Amino acid sequence: MLYEVIEAKRKEQNITRSKLCKNVCSPSTLYRFEKGELNVSLDIFTKWCEKLKIENINLISTKMYLNELNQFDIAKEAIYYNDFESLEYLINSSPTKKNSYFFTTKLHPWMCAVYYFNIGEIDKSKTILKNICPHTKINSFFDFNVLNSLALVYILNKEWYKAKEILNKCINNSYFKEISDINIEMKVKYNLAYCHFYLDNIYDCIDILENLVYLNKKNTHIFMMGKIYYFLYLCYKKLNNDKIFREYLKLAYFAFYIEDPQSIYISKNIIPTLKEEGITIHI
Structure with a gap:
């Protein structure tokens, strides 16, 4: 769990809660987080990681609560293994606290779009994906997941050039060169290879x-x-x-x-x- 990583790294480096929380949050926030009693915003979590020099946790550069970040990780695993029953359950289960703006406008709609795609409701999936990323604009690392899913819609419809254009846009984006999520990098490139094959x-x-x-x-x-x-x-x-x-x-x-x-x-x-x-x- 993420709270275990933070606590272990803090103790390993002999950093007090007060020092880690300076100019970030109150030490009591960190205490409750380490005990698994509290979720914090991704902004706070990112600042802790920066102070602890943790570089190998894949984060999304936006405001999202950690329980939602965990949902994203579970969703990716379900999609990787084509486990769409688990994805459906995840979609229908809400976080215990108020949802973040990111969850409401991007993460949850994306999970729904992927689910609709895999039960054959392609037009519904396409509409949702285009609403999440209007004009296929990339604003964060997460948008690569959305555009990769949209490219799959075009691939299914044998619109190879449209899919290829979107996937090349991802690969040529400056964010993509810094991406730490090997899974999405491989999916985007794999699907681009698919387009080349059929062209x-x-x-x-x-x-x-x-x-x-x-x-x-x-x-x-x-x-x-x-x-x-x-x-x-x-x-x-x-x-x-x-x-x-x-x-x-x-x-x-x-x-x-x-x-x-x-x-x-x-x-x-x-x-x-x-x-x-x-x-x-x-x-």
Whole structure:
């Protein structure tokens, strides 16, 4: 939990509550936070992190309460694993305290849009996403999540150029170069590769995917690695490079198997493809 991180770092550096809270808040606020009794605004939490030199906690540069930040983390995990029952539950459960402006205008609508997208209500999802980021303007790190979701709407509708334009806008934005959330960086680049694939820019697609392999090896998202390897299989299959595409298909299988041997993705996608290519896997 976040309050445990703050308390541990403070004690490790032998910093008193009074010193940490100077020009930030009252020491009693920190005391109650460390005991798990109080949520604080993201502004206060960020200032604590700066004083403690904590750099590896992914924060959003806006005013949001920590229970809402935790909801964002849970939502991302649910989306990563396609667990939309958990996402629906999260949408319908409200924070215990008054919602922040950010939660009301961005985070909650975005979760709803992602949910609608995955139950097939595409137009409703698109409308919500465009309302969150009018004119696809990027004002914070969070907006990359919104625009990536909007790009997926265009991809589903086979509007490749619109999706490509949005994704390139994300990648070329100065915020994106400073992003600390490897998940959204990989999603944006993966979806851009998808656009290149369907626009027959196969070598551009491969360049992006190979960059993602490098990024992912440093961060070990095994399920995502499986998706990247499978995508590379499709690319080299399209180029009729038999030796390479067979290797990537095997790597995709092993990645998905390590993540979850009972994965539906394996049974529905990988195993039928292995049989089609005449490849036998021995575990």
